[in-house]
Amino acid sequence: MEVTLTPQAEQLLRDALARRPGSSAAEIVEQALAGQLPRVNGVAINDSLRERLESLPGVKLPAHWPPRFKPVESLQVEGELPSQRLIRERR
Helix, strand or coil: CCCCCCHHHHHHHHHHHHHCCCCCHHHHHHHHHHHHCCEECCEECCCCHHHHHHCCCCCCCCCCCCCCCCCCCCCCCCCCCHHHHHHHHHC
């Protein structure tokens, strides 16, 4: 989904990112929207996309998002890389 921001919205987002280094734009926007949600008995109604997806039968979501992968080290090869050889052989 692509979102187009007005110049004022872009500046507000830049300011928010500067105040909270290390946070992503998505986190800041989601938290800002959570503050705008209607409240029932003083508790915000959280209608997040994740909760909606989890409520669908048959839908399984990963436990951690974004997924956490172990660091990967590339293999050291001499001469032509396997990817280059594959491309050459396919031509």
